[in-house]
Amino acid sequence: MDWVAARWRWLLVAAVLLFALHNLVGFVVGAMGLLAFVNGVIGRALRARRVVQQVQEMVTDPDDP
Incomplete structure (x- = not known):
């Protein structure tokens, strides 16, 4: 437990960075999905x-003489 108490700030920073990365990845995946939908x-x-x-063209210029 002393290890956690000594490094709680770094653990908090790691959790915040992981949350931010998760949100960024979700945004990128959502943007890619939207682009694929628009492309379709x-x-x-x-x-x-x-x-x-x-x-x-077939109606205005028929091949039949």
Whole structure:
């Protein structure tokens, strides 16, 4: 118990740093998840836009004579 009493400040600093690191990692993981979600939404929108353009080209310029 003397070891804990002699080093309580360092133990407190270690606990605070661990808590701060945990929060930072959570923020980074959340930001990555948000970026992945936005990337998926943008990808779907661009694919839908490309399909619409292809359909418009087929309607306005048919290959049949």
